[in-house]
Amino acid sequence: MRHIISLLMENEPGALSRVVGLFSQRGYNIESLNVAATEDPTLSRLTLTTLGDDSKIEQITKQLNKLIDVVKLVDLTDGSHIERELMLIKVKAVGAQRAEIKRTTDIFRGQIVDVGTSVYTIQLAGTADKLDSFVRAMGEATVLEVVRTGVCGLARGDKVLSL
Amino acid sequence: MAKPMLSGGEMLARALQDEGVEFIFGYPGGAVLHIYDALFQTSDIPHILVRHEQAATHAADGYARATGKPGVVLVTSGPGATNAITGIATAYMDSIPMVVLSGQVPSHLIGEDAFQETDMVGISRPIVKHSFMVKRPEDIPATIKKAFHIATTGRPGPVVIDLPKDMTHPAHKFEYEYPDKVKIRSYAPAQKGHSGQIRKAVDILLSARKPVIYAGGGVVLGNASAQLTALARLLDFPVTNTLMGLGAYPGSDRQFLGMLGMHGFYEANNAMHYADVILAVGARFDDRVTNTPSKFCPEATIIHIDVDPASISKTVPAHVPIVGPCDAVLDEMLDIARERLKQEPECLDRKALAEWWQRIDGWRDAHGLWTACRYAPESTDLIKPQAVIEALCKMTKGQAYVTSDVGQHQMFAAQYYRFEQPRRWINSGGLGTMGFGLPAAMGVKLAYPDADVVCVTGEGSIQMNIQELSTCTQYKLPVKILNLHNGYLGMVKQWQDMQYGGRYSESVYEDSLPDFVKLAEAYGHVGIRVDRKEDLEPALADAFGKYRDRLVFLDVHVDPHEHVYPMHVAPNGSMRDMWLSKTERT
Ligand SMILES: Cc1ncc(C[n+]2csc(CCOP(=O)(O)OP(=O)(O)O)c2C)c(N)n1
Numbered sequence: 115m116r117h118i119i120s121l122l123m124e125n126e127p128g129a130l131s132r133v134v135g136l137f138s139q140r141g142y143n144i145e146s147l148n149v150a151a152t153e154d155p156t157l158s159r160l161t162l163t164t165l166g167d168d169s170k171i172e173q174i175t176k177q178l179n180k181l182i183d184v185v186k187l188v189d190l191t192d193g194s195h196i197e198r199e200l201m202l203i204k205v206k207a208v209g210a211q212r213a214e215i216k217r218t219t220d221i222f223r224g225q226i227v228d229v230g231t232s233v234y235t236i237q238l239a240g241t242a243d244k245l246d247s248f249v250r251a252m253g254e255a256t257v258l259e260v261v262r263t264g265v266c267g268l269a270r271g272d273k274v275l276s277l
Numbered sequence: 278m279a280k281p282m283l284s285g286g287e288m289l290a291r292a293l294q295d296e297g298v299e300f301i302f303g304y305p306g307g308a309v310l311h312i313y314d315a316l317f318q319t320s321d322i323p324h325i326l327v328r329h330e331q332a333a334t335h336a337a338d339g340y341a342r343a344t345g346k347p348g349v350v351l352v353t354s355g356p357g358a359t360n361a362i363t364g365i366a367t368a369y370m371d372s373i374p375m376v377v378l379s380g381q382v383p384s385h386l387i388g389e390d391a392f393q394e395t396d397m398v399g400i401s402r403p404i405v406k407h408s409f410m411v412k413r414p415e416d417i418p419a420t421i422k423k424a425f426h427i428a429t430t431g432r433p434g435p436v437v438i439d440l441p442k443d444m445t446h447p448a449h450k451f452e453y454e455y456p457d458k459v460k461i462r463s464y465a466p467a468q469k470g471h472s473g474q475i476r477k478a479v480d481i482l483l484s485a486r487k488p489v490i491y492a493g494g495g496v497v498l499g500n501a502s503a504q505l506t507a508l509a510r511l512l513d514f515p516v517t518n519t520l521m522g523l524g525a526y527p528g529s530d531r532q533f534l535g536m537l538g539m540h541g542f543y544e545a546n547n548a549m550h551y552a553d554v555i556l557a558v559g560a561r562f563d564d565r566v567t568n569t570p571s572k573f574c575p576e577a578t579i580i581h582i583d584v585d586p587a588s589i590s591k592t593v594p595a596h597v598p599i600v601g602p603c604d605a606v607l608d609e610m611l612d613i614a615r616e617r618l619k620q621e622p623e624c625l626d627r628k629a630l631a632e633w634w635q636r637i638d639g640w641r642d643a644h645g646l647w648t649a650c651r652y653a654p655e656s657t658d659l660i661k662p663q664a665v666i667e668a669l670c671k672m673t674k675g676q677a678y679v680t681s682d683v684g685q686h687q688m689f690a691a692q693y694y695r696f697e698q699p700r701r702w703i704n705s706g707g708l709g710t711m712g713f714g715l716p717a718a719m720g721v722k723l724a725y726p727d728a729d730v731v732c733v734t735g736e737g738s739i740q741m742n743i744q745e746l747s748t749c750t751q752y753k754l755p756v757k758i759l760n761l762h763n764g765y766l767g768m769v770k771q772w773q774d775m776q777y778g779g780r781y782s783e784s785v786y787e788d789s790l791p792d793f794v795k796l797a798e799a800y801g802h803v804g805i806r807v808d809r810k811e812d813l814e815p816a817l818a819d820a821f822g823k824y825r826d827r828l829v830f831l832d833v834h835v836d837p838h839e840h841v842y843p844m845h846v847a848p849n850g851s852m853r854d855m856w857l858s859k860t861e862r863t
Contacts, residue, residue: 124463128398128410139403169590176587182407182427185463277462 116145117171118197118267120161121178121187122275125151129183133160136181142166142174146199146242146264154277157185161266163242188275190267197267200237201245202227206256207234215255222248233258241265280452285414286315286445288453289378290322292421295455298322298349300340300723302333306353307393308380311445325723325752328744330357332716334364335742338373339717342703343678344724345500347374347428354380354442355393359400363710365435366404370707371521372498374433376424377401381410381441397439406434411444415451419459426459431466432585433498467584470601470609478556478580478597479613485554486629487576487636488514491537494521494706495559495583496603497699502526504607505558511614513630515637517545519560520691521706528675528695534637535646538566539845540688543644543855543863546843548637549574550853557581559603562593563707572851582606644843644857646692651842651858659836660810662686662761666693669731669759672817677729678703678721682714682738685767688841690733712741718756719748729821731757736790737766746800749828757820758830760793763837771840775856797830807833 123129130149137144142164149160164174171189178184190197207215212234219226219236222244228235238248242265249257269275283291289312293301301324305313316324327333330352337348348368352361358379368375382391398408407427409420417440424436482488496505502525509516509532516526517537526533535542537549549555555577560566567573570592581588581595582603589598599606617624641648652663666689669677675695680703681687687704696702703721705713718732732739739760749756761767769784794804803824807816813833820829846854846862856862 128408131399132402135402169594173587173591180585180587182461182464 115167116163116165116191118161118163118190118195118265119175119178119187120159120190120267120275122152122157122159122185122277123181124183124185125156125158126183129158130160132181132183133178136177137164140173140177142170146262148264148266161264163265185277186275188269190269193273194270195267196270197241197265198239199242199245199265200239200263201248202235202237202261203249203252203257204233204235204259205252206232206258208232211255215252218248218251222251224248280454282450283453284311284315284445284447284450285417285440286311286447287319288414288417288451289421289440289445290315290320291453292418292455293322293349294320296421296425299346300325300337300720301349301351302327302337302340302720303351304330304333304353304357306357306380308354308382308442309351309357309378309440309445311442311447312351312378312380312440314447315445324351325719325748327716327748329742330360331364331712332719332742332745332748334361334368334375334377335710335713335716336720336723337375338364338368338713339680339703339720340724341368341373341375341720342717343700343721345498345700347376347425348720350375350377352377352379353393354382354397355395358395358397362400362404363712365401365437367705367708367710367713368435369404369406371494371705372433373435374428375435376421376428377435377437379437379439381439383443384412384441385443387441397437401437404435405437408437408439410439411441414444414446414449417444418453418455422456422459423461427461427464431464432495432588467601468605470582470599470606472609474597474599475606475609476613478599479610479617481554481578481580481597482512482514482556482610483614483617483624484626485514486626487551487553487633488512489534489548489552489555490514490516491519491549491555491557491560492516492522492525493519493558493560496522496525497559499559499584499603500699501559501603501607502699504604504611508607508611508614511611511618512625514556515548515634517541517549519566519706520704522560523691523702524696524699527697529697536691537852539568540692540841540843541566542646542692543843543857544637544640546845546852546855547640550851551636552577555579557595558607559583561588561591564592567593568845568847568850568852568854572849574852646843652839657836658810660807660813660833662689662763662835662839663693664810665759665761665813665833665835666690666733668813668817669733670694672814672821673729673731677701677731678718678725680704680714680717680721680730680732682732682734682741683709683711683768684735684738685763685771685839685841686733686735686738686761688768689761692841711738714738715742715745715756715758718758719745719752719754722754722756723752729757731759733759733761735761735763735767736786743796746797746802746828750801755824755826755828758828760830760832762793762832762834763839764790765837768841774840793830793832797828802828802830804830804832807831
């Protein structure tokens with residue numbers, strides 16, 4: 115099963131390499147990964163998605179928790195949560211396709227953020243699934259380039275990951 | 278009182294002193310010259326100049342294993358740092374507390390492929406508990422404090438501190454104060470176990486009919502041997518130790534089943550296989566113990582105590598996991614068990630236990646390594662390697678510190694030396710590092726100059742750090758080296774005999790081996806060659822008697838074709854599937 119593990123770690127050089135290194139060293143897979151500063155300048159927040167059965171995920175979270183740089187950790191998939199990913203996608207858009215692409219973009223609540231004579235650049239946010247569907251929905255149109263941020267998320271309700 | 282003004286190098290020297298460091302094992306070079314000068318001018322801590330940085334790490338490691346205190350290593354950047362890697366990995370795999378100080382090129386050159394630059398923090402990342410790169414000289418005292426704290430608490434392990442050369446410059450002085458406390462917000466190892474879980478575990482133990490206590494290196498590292506022994510005796514349970522746990526339970530005690538695992542005792546492996554309850558303490562169910570995990574101990578309810586939560590249910594799921602230090606958890610178990618037995622003396626099924634012991638004694642009588650003596654010492658005129666270890670054990674009354682390298686000699690030492698106390702058996706169990714034994718023995722001998730310290734080795738292993746004979750000369754370290762000379766990479770040959778049709782691909786030395794007697798003498802030591810059975814005991818007596826104060830290299834020529842048995846049948850075998858000799862299997 116796919117899990118979203120989100121953690122607070124020391125905002126220090128080397129911390130990220132320890133987390134990423136752990137995954138390659140122990141043969142765990144990373145589907146997506148993102149990391150950025152938080153409201154607390156001493157902490158950064160890293161969110162990754164990974165696949166594995168319960169015992170694998172248990173090992174992953176235990177091993178992550180063992181890293182001295184990892185301050186707090188949550189498996190968002192344990193509870194209800196909000197998940198978002200941002201995608202920018204550049205597609206070939208000529209002739210009748212232009213209207214069709216615009217329509218699909220509207221259906222997915224995306225935005226065309228850059229327009230060229232023969233290309234559109236579309237921005238879309240949502241769950242990883244939704245982004246996947248959008249790429250599929252482009253159908254006939256030629257996809258020139260895709261860039262995605264990787265999944266980030268928060269638990270629903272009062273629950274917070276903080277010190 | 279005004280705080281002293283010290284340079285980075287001086288702060289480092291001073292902080293090590295304030296930390297109570299007894300020895301520094303190291304080797305100088307450009308990036309650490311400021312530190313070496315500060316040590317020269319300001320430090321009272323003896324520094325042991327090894328002949329290769331790998332040996333510095335193993336010596337520090339041996340010191341740590343024998344004393345329980347962290348070993349300290351100082352090496353230069355680049356090749357000094359990379360040479361230390363094998364020793365750091367060795368310590369990491371066996372959870373040994375160690376602090377490694379590595380020099381680094383000056384900050385402004387980092388990333389420029391400067392002379393002797395290597396990314397030590399990066400290279401060592403997968404084999405350290407944690408690492409630091411010092412960015413400001415004034416951080417040195419706090420960094421040292423943190424490093425020792427991390428290395429020695431929870432599940433211990435090596436910590437690297439990388440020190441760019443400008444951090445230790447003699448001209449730049451800072452106020453020095455050594456912190457007496459550390460706070461690391463993300464690091465809080467368990468101080469005690471969960472009482473509910475402990476209670477549950479005791480209930481299971483008290484109702485066990487075929488229990489085994491399976492104790493590993495964590496019991497030794499966690500100084501929990503006394504508690505383990507008390508619990509085993511209170512309940513009259515059999516105990517088996519892992520390779521890393523030998524000595525955690527007294528070797529000649531009736532309740533001791535010997536080592537378990539790939540080369541474990543017949544009685545220990547069988548008891549595990551048929552057990553209904555296994556109490557695993559400070560052990561990690563690694564592949565050299567379990568054989569095929571899916572066939573491991575099919576009937577057993579497993580209680581697992583470990584200070585490292587990640588060790589629990591990693592390879593074999595635990596029914597009752599208990600995260601906590603072995604000593605504290607066992608203490609609590611003892612209290613509860615004593616109380617229960619007082620109130621309810623009949624709660625232990627003593628009849629079932631007696632039957633279980635009968636069955637165990639049956640295994641011992643049939644194929645017990647110590648009881649049924651499987652290696653047939655009388656069958657040949659050649660000296661059997663097992664007999665050498667038995668003679669050593671007799672000579673030193675089971676009280677020596679025995680270090681070893683890796684190979685058949687290591688397994689023979691583990692099987693036939695009866696360790697009565699923890700911290701006496703010092704070997705690289707996790708990484709299996711040939712070349713560990715001699716430098717480790719040096720570290721032990723420095724810590725305990727009056728104790729007997731023996732390195733059991735083979736021609737392959739000893740030659741991986743043979744240069745340390747020179748260090749032993751310089752610091753007058755009269756360790757005893759016991760080379761079980763079989764003329765082969767014996768353990769490799771054994772596998773080639775068993776699995777590769779006797780094709781000895783690169784495991785034969787031909788006539789290339791040195792005369793170890795002359796070699797020892799060249800370094801100023803004593804060398805004794807032994808070929809005949811009747812010469813063995815007198816040679817050992819000389820090594821520990823007449824030559825007590827000398828390093829003695831005993832080159833004992835043994836039966837070159839001996840194999841280590843029992844040996845797990847693999848792949849797909851269970852705990853009880855073993856080769857018992859070249860021709861017999863269970
Ligand atoms: C550094 C290193 N290289 C290779 C090995 C693989 N290995 C394990 S045992 C062994 C043979 C050891 O030979 P020796 O030291 O002579 O001991 P013996 O088995 O003959 O007692 C080898 C090569 C190892 N454990 N460590």
